Amino acid sequence: ACSKTSRQLTEATAAFNYNTHINACHKLKQVSNKRRNSLKVLLQHDSPASSTLRSTSYVVFRFQMKVKVLSRNPDDYVRETKLDIQRVPRNYDPSLHPFEVSREYTRALNATKLERVFAKPFLASLDGHRDGVNCLAKHTQSLSTLLSGSCDGELKVWDLTKRECVRTLQAHEGFIRGVVVRYCGTSFFTVGDDKTIKQWTMETPGYGEEEEPLNTILGKTVFTGLDHHQNKSVFATCGQQVDIWDEQRSSPIRSFSWGVDSFSSIRFNPVETDLLGSCASDRSIILYDMRESTPLKKVVMTMRSNTLCWNPMEAFHFTCANEDYNLYTYDMRFLEKPIKVHMDHVSAVLDVDYSPTGQEFVSASFDKTIRIFPKNDGHSREVYHTKRMQHVICVKWSSDSKYILSGSDEMNIRLWKANAAEKLGVLSHREREAANYSQKLKEKFQHHPQIRRIARHRHLPKIFSFYRFGFSSTKPGSVPVLSEKEKHVVSVVK
């Protein structure tokens, strides 16, 4: 029965096939679908329709057979018009995709190579300062604004999109030690070697008007650092002691000192906003709570820390840039041992700043390089240097986490990409998908020796290889082994 009907059907389809040459294609599709459905019905064993047919058809046919041969309708697999996109039917059956691992490995290898090819991190150099750039400040509200203070007391405001200076003012006599923008973004503070704190408005004065600070506070001693509270009108300075200032008053509302003669930097915690951290010249890092009258605790290390930066995502964690070429990430609850020691610089580390994601930070060093470290990795993932860049004094990670700004001794501010091989600008959907896919592949195969070798390869000045492989003068075993984490902490005082 089946064969008869299927034969009839084939005749029918033959007729239809003939017709399709004349008719529109959608008709064929309908017919073929119909045929497929009817075949399916016929193939069921005990359908009543076929059983009635059976008695009549027995005479005609020698045997009954059920047969189906693969027969695809090309219309299901080819695009209808040239304006459509191509059809790509998928089948994820692993047997159709042999050598999965090897192919993925090859893709990962290619992606890694391409990443190195496209790694062009340097975007722009902002020149205009007449002395070394001593401090940088991000604008809290606008991504494109940057403030920089130089060693001759000049402060410049930059427009990063146009890459030009929009405003210059002589803020202090001597060094500008610190710049910070108020959280509202309407004004900013500077401290300098002339023992003054000045508040300036963000707006450029009109034509013919002179640059005048909104407010000037005369201090007793030199200020070396400055930071503003996240959401209160309170700021902190450091010099011979740590002072907490109310913006409305001309004297500090609180002063902390702990037998230390000078501090090099002070930072407010961006999450627990009343906490402060400071680096002192007696090799200690001191933590404060603004609400209390005495400091919380301090950790003394073997060498002095230059600056510290709090992790904006993890309230208890901070990283300090040390003179002993390393950076240390601490948990402020457990200062006995740093969480991680970040090694790779070959000279004193001068500045550090976290990415707003809290996953990575950038460090500036006296060795004329800046390095990017993942927060829980002991070694840097990236190093940036140029022929002309001298000792990098200050560094900032932009608030959109895409760029890095560095100010260095030779009077320039440099703009870098945070991911060297990243494509800037708007990405199409497919581009982004491809980038994500290759990123995942690189992660998956990152430990394969070939891929790791390529991914880690950097051109560095010769001096680095000299620094890195020094010879130890001690006999193995003569000095007790101390882990790197324990080595650099002298004591914790509460």
Added chain:
Amino acid sequence: MKSKATFTDSHVEKKIKVKRPSVRYWNEPQKEDKSRDGENTGEAAVQQDRRAKKRKQKDETSAEKKLFSEKSDPFPGSAPIPKDRLQKFKRKDKITKPPRHYRKLKQVITRSEEASDLALKQAARFDLLLPEDAGFLEGDEDEDTCTISQEDIAEAVDITSGAKYFNLKLTQFGPYRVDYSKTGRQLLLGGRRGHLACFDWQTKQLMCEINVMESISDVKWLHTDSMFAVAQKQWLYVYDSNGIELHCIRKFNDVLRMQFLPYHFLLATASATSFLQYLDVSTGKEVAAICTKTGRLDVMCQNPHNAIIHLGHSNGTVTLWSPNQKEALVKMLCHQGGVRSVAVDKMGNYMVTSGMDKKLKVFDIRALKPLTSYFLPAGASCLSLSQRGLLSAATGDVVQVYRDVWSTPVTKPYMAHRVRGSVWGLQFCPFEDVLGVGHGEGFTSMLVPGAGEPNFDGLDANPYRSAKQRQEWEVKALLEKIQPELISLDPTDLGRVDRATFEQRHQEKVQSLGFDPHAKEKFVPKFKKKGRSSAGAVERRKKQVAHVDQRDVIRKSVEDKVKMEEQQKRKEAKKAALSRRKSALDRFKK
């Protein structure tokens, strides 16, 4: 809670004019309820209104909860996926979880497992949407499918499929070798006496036809349908689809059989001088030349799963080769007398061989063990396996097709067809239910229902691809060409941890550092105040930790022991089952 709700109800009733919700099929039981209650229809309407408001909220909450129509969801949660379908897409067993203190590692592992689990499920679900079903052939109750003739099948099926059964009568230059391109669209014929033709066999459009005026021993498509290699009397030649000679490769002489490894872009050739040579067709360089020292090599096939070349020899052995090793990876004695043909299935699990001893044998190629052996009265000269595991064997001028040769003992062929002249070449067309047979009198295209994979992957091999798609595919394929060094017996080796190298490096590190950086840290008790850190208390705490560690060790050893015992028991049970069979000597036992 309830009282609160009623309060809001009255409030709503007063303020807003109640709008009756539109009738939905799921509201029907509600209506019956209403008619039963009779009086308080207003309240019910309000209730319905409220429910309609909460509809979204309820939908978002768990599916186990009752729906607003008081009906419970008959299919709560996501649709179940059949286990066998999940099994089809499974790549690896789950990783054993690391010990507690590796917190970061644990996180990484759980996250990656979650991702792979999701991918697995999605792939398995997608399987349901595949458009085509595989073909089949079923005879009457007491009728063999092998007696059904090709003409009957061609008559019964639709006209386009029927047209796929055809004969080409080429009596002058036969016998013919056959090769289908990777997408299954193009067919290449090479006659023993120099006739060479390639055409789109579905539209029967001829692309080129030449006579090379030399004997041809084998033909093979290269990675695209625009190039093919021909092993001629002396050298190896590469032609394009217009029949223009592109290369004459003099390094490859007296080639008898060829195999193309599509993902490695390697053309492997076996020659009469017992050389196995690999040609990289993307760079044109010879990758490896191996002297097998086993005489004339005229039996060859590749394992599509791991790109290992199988060679059959006249002494009955089959050897496995990779380009990275000068020696054979494996030598198997398969037949008494010479090996006539070898074929390996798509997943690389089974190898089928036929020999001069008229036997057809199936081997598990992963365990290197024989599975089954069949006796064919005429012996099989050519073997070919289809994508769905059908085996075609040519015995003289009869082509037989077998089904399930490795899982069940087969007594009868699935299909059979007699061609004119002895069969010289045999290949299943990929993604079609078609078997191409090259023989002394030309070429026959047979219909074998159920041979081809019904659903192709458009990014891998697309029979319907346009010129643009082909170009794009070619660039991508060349970019991800696998290096010949990666060919090994297990293609997933690359995804495993290289423990040997790791251990070696670790030892070196320990030596250079003077201590083991990965060693477990010694437990140092915390200093506690209020006199709790007396010497005795500290010792006690230390002991406690030590005990816990010891307990872990003991627990592990006990578990191992239990496992071993279970294995032993199972073994003994098996032995006992074997020995329970009665032997003639049992009668003397008490």
